[in-house]
Amino acid sequence: MKKEILSGNEAIARGAFEAGVKVASAYPGTPSTEILENIIRYPDINSSWAPNEKVALEVAIGASFGGGRAIACMKHVGVNVAADPLFTLSYTGVGGGLLLVVADDPEMHSSQNEQDSRNYARFAKVPMLEPADSSECKEFTRLAFDLSEQFDTPVMLRSCTRISHGKSIVELAEPVSGLSEPKLVKNPAKLVMLPGNARVRHPLVEERVVKLGEHGDSWEINRVEYRSNEIGIIAAGVTYQYVREALPEASTLKLGMVYPLPKERIRDFAGKVKTVYVVEELDPFIEDQVKAMGISVIGKEIIPMCGELSPWRIRKAFADAGIINIPEYQAIQTEPIPSRPPNMCPGCPHRGLFYMLNRLNAYVTGDIGCYTLGFMPPLNAMDTCVCMGASISNASGIVRVLSPEERHRVVAVIGDSTFLHTGINSLMEMAWNQSPATVVILDNRITAMTGRQENPASGFTLSGEPAPEVNIPDLCRALGIRNLKVIDPYDLEATFNTLKEEMDRDEPSVIVTNRPCCLIKGDDRFQAGEVLYVDQDACTGCRACLRIGCPAIEWQPAPDGKKGKAYIDPLLCTGCTVCQQLCKFDAIRGGK
Incomplete structure (x- = not known):
């Protein structure tokens, strides 16, 4: 069979193809984004971005009810958005097999929290598989659909940043054959969750959990590897790989299905080793359940609760607990690496807007x-950030407790994709209840943070086909917003004046910025200007241009110890002219 080196996300996409999936839906979110971007390579699968994760799962549910296999993908915080349909789907069961892929982000590489999605599997009472490498990503994806149809249940598959983005060898196979053709089958007693029907379905869910646990006792994806009878470690997913590297002599029970647990297999394993340890990232999910079985295990007493694990962290944890001996750790001596804080791109249309919000002392x-990088210095222009869509709702609540003088400072900032994700309801609430705050919608025409994926306002689908564009200003007016302005955020004076005017209002107002992401190719609204340069004779070294934090602007100390001067890197400059507008000495030249 052909083999390829694939990332975990690529392998999940391949598994969906081999499993005969008909429909795939997702909302982009690191580290899950590339799953759908790779599924689109398989034309037999109808793939599309959804406005948010709830809609993505509901699209997959509809496809499943129609008899087709379906997959929905999202990051861990996306499951919060999709939880409503997920919990009821556990009661209805499925038609065609349905897989919900969730990618957790221990260490919060690109997330606002470290939530452990395994808790959702237990809460919703649906099985969860956890692959340990790309090969298992593909195989577990295929197995998930068989499991889903066998037990009439949605299945969750948990990845994490290291599994999603790490690469390993995957053996490819042909798609399954002999699947039933999708068709409509009426079964309202199963699919209409009125209380009377739901009461009948709930006992079936509880019976299913028991049967799934019994199935796990003999399922080969839950395997025991005996080595030492002194140390036995229960692990799953990427932590299994860490354990094998950190403690190669330890016996392991590698779990492929982390909920429900294979209790008899765990009891048997615990009876054959002297001490059982549970090594898992984030919550003591497995540990607590094993302890509830009456089995003595050691877990979070020595393994950190927060952050991402690694072979070294695991080995050090066992050494610090006196379980193993390791040589004193010798750090590799290297030259100090200069700090590189996250920053907006050169030419980013958000930069000038945040600079002016700072000047206006906006909250x-x-x-x-x-x-969200508007929070970082030197812009220092963001005061709260909770979750997608919360900026508008938060502003609507804050102004209700402030004096008239204070509430005029409150400005909500939200991107176009995020506004369409969960901001629409928030703006509807603000308009409905006439909360006197200003909302700025940063319409850069793309879902930029996760890699420039399309959204309902971008005019294209996932496959690049032209699509209707949501007109954001018209949508805001339809929600009841009477005061709406569209501005060019590269025009600093107009931006400042418009912000001040709208912040002074005693009723809701919306400002829409209309410059696209500077990384989008082919958008005629982003006309990159002539590359700017600094006239060294005119530059006085006032540092005003540094206040916007553009990566294209460097500071060059004078060799004679006198005041330094600014320099613009021509390889980074996009000619947006924001810095030029800040220079009072006409030292920045070029541009349109």
């Missing part, structure tokens, strides 16, 4: 997107 309720 900015922020949201999830590239623009």
Whole structure:
């Protein structure tokens, strides 16, 4: 069979193809984004971005009810959005097999929290598989659909940043054959969750959990590897790989299905080793369940609760507990690496907007997107950030407790994709209840933070086909917003004046910025200007241009110890002219 080196996300996409999936839906979110971007390579699968994760799962549910196999993909915080349909789907069961892929993000490489999605599997009472490498990503994806149809249940598959983005060898196979053709089958007693029907379905869910646990006792994806009878470790997913590297002599029970647990297999394993340890990232999910079985195990007493594990962290944890001996750790001596804080791209249309919000001393309720970097110095122009869509709702609540003088400072900032994700309802609430706050919608025409994926306002589908564009200003007016302005955020004076005017209002107002992401190719609204340069004779070294934090602007100390001067890197400059507008000495030249 052909073999390829694939990332976990690529392998999940391949598994969906081999499993005969008909429909795939997702909302982009690191580290899960590339799953759908690879599924689109398989034309037999109808693949599309959804406005949010709830809609993505509901699209997959509809396809499943129609008899087709379906997959929905999202990051861990996306499951919060999709939880409503997920919990009821556990009661209805499925038609065609249905897989919900969730990618957790221990260490919060690109997330606002470290939630452990395994808890959702237990809460919703659906099985969860956890692959340990790309090969298992593909195989477990295929197995998930068989499991889903065998037990009439949605199945969750948990990845994490290291599994999603790490690469390993995957053996490819042909798609399954002999699947039933999708068709409509009426079964309202099963699929209409009125209380009377739901009461009948609930006992079936409880019976299913028991049967799934019994199935796990003999399922080969839950395997025991005996080595030492002194140390036995229960692990799953990427932590299994860490354990094998950190403690190669330890016996392991590698779990492929982390909920429900294979209790008899765990009891048998615990009876054959002297001490049982549970090594898992984030919550003591497995540990607590094993302890509830009456089995003595050691877990979070020595393994950190927070952050991402690694072979070294595991080995050190066992050494610090006196379980093993390791040589004193010798750090590799290297030259100090200069800090490189996250920053908006050169030419980013958000930069000037945040600079002006800072000047106006606005209290900015922020949201999830590239623009969250407005929090960073030197812009220092974001004061809250909770979750997608919360900026508008937060602003609506804050102004209700403030004096008229204070509430005029409150400005909510949200991106176009995030506004369409969960901001629409929030703006509807603000308009409905006439909360006197200003909302700035940063319409950069793309879902920029996760890699420039299309959204309902971008004019294209996942496959690049032209599509209707949501007109954001018209949508805001339809929600009841009477005061709406569209501005060019590269025009600093107009941006400042419009912000001030709208912040002074005693009723809701919306400002829409209309410059696209500077990384989008082919958008005629982003006309990159002439590359700018600094006239060294005119530059006085006032540092005003540094206040916007553009990566294209460097500071060059004078060799004679006198005041330094600015320099613009021509390889980075996009000619947006924001810095040029800040220079009072006409030292920045070029541009349109």
